[in-house]
Amino acid sequence: MANSKLLALSSSIGDYLKAIYLLSLEGQVSTNALASQLGISSPSVSGMLSKLQEQGLIDYERYKSVKLTPKGEREALRLLRRHRLIETFMIEYLNYSWDEVHEEAEALEHSISDRFTESLAKLLRYPTHDPHGDPIPNADGGLPDTPNTPLTELEPEQTLLVSRLVTQDDAVLRYLANLGIQPGSSLKLTLLEPVGGLLHIVLDGNHQVISKEMASLIRGEVQT
Numbered sequence: 001m002a003n004s005k006l007l008a009l010s011s012s013i014g015d016y017l018k019a020i021y022l023l024s025l026e027g028q029v030s031t032n033a034l035a036s037q038l039g040i041s042s043p044s045v046s047g048m049l050s051k052l053q054e055q056g057l058i059d060y061e062r063y064k065s066v067k068l069t070p071k072g073e074r075e076a077l078r079l080l081r082r083h084r085l086i087e088t089f090m091i092e093y094l095n096y097s098w099d100e101v102h103e104e105a106e107a108l109e110h111s112i113s114d115r116f117t118e119s120l121a122k123l124l125r126y127p128t129h130d131p132h133g134d135p136i137p138n139a140d141g142g143l144p145d146t147p148n149t150p151l152t153e154l155e156p157e158q159t160l161l162v163s164r165l166v167t168q169d170d171a172v173l174r175y176l177a178n179l180g181i182q183p184g185s186s187l188k189l190t191l192l193e194p195v196g197g198l199l200h201i202v203l204d205g206n207h208q209v210i211s212k213e214m215a216s217l218i219r220g221e222v223q224t
């Protein structure tokens with residue numbers, strides 16, 4: 001199988017590739033951003049980047065931004081597919097709540113086979129998005145479209161149909177779930193405070209106030 005060699009990549013290499021991929025969706029990937037995403041020091045990140053470069057997984061020059069090669073991106077998407085299918089399975093079949101699944105999926109994504117992954121996809125009826133609203137890459141690495149406008153970009157009186165929450169932080173997900181904010185929610189921005197950046201929103205007829213930082217994690221499609 002073409003993937004058998006990549007399957008043998010250590011889980012930490014896979015975690016680097018995924019982190020680079022996810023950061024690249026938000027802009028250029030610096031060594032520092034990568035270090036803070038992975039929770040390790042910049043010097044150890046540099047060492048690992050040289051290793052990834054040798055294996056043809058990334059393009060990297062010191063002090064410049066890090067880019068995945070097509071091979072590196074394929075591997076990142078393969079892991080993301082596994083991760084998001086596992087999370088969907090845990091929620092739909094094992095009664096986990098959506099704020100409880102991330103750690104377990106991080107561990108399992110490295111140990112299941114392609115065959116297991118595709119059986120899971122079939123069982124779940126080939127979902128296009130996971131319960132956080134994140135797109136699940138398909139088996140050939142393509143990504144389903146996902147609206148991605150942050151709540152912070154709305155004008156007052158505009159409404160956002162939430163498609164995803166871009167965080168894996170359990171506490172943040174729990175907080176948003178308690179407010180009733182999840183994929184499928186519809187949020188109307190009523191007021192943006194001129195100082196401090198608090199956003200006043202209406203959700204199911206209830207007024208809520210959230211920080212700009214929290215609002216930047218809430219993505220979706222502006223309703224017209």
Ligand SMILES: [Zn+2]
Nearest residue numbers: 087102105168
């Ligand atoms: Zn996760």
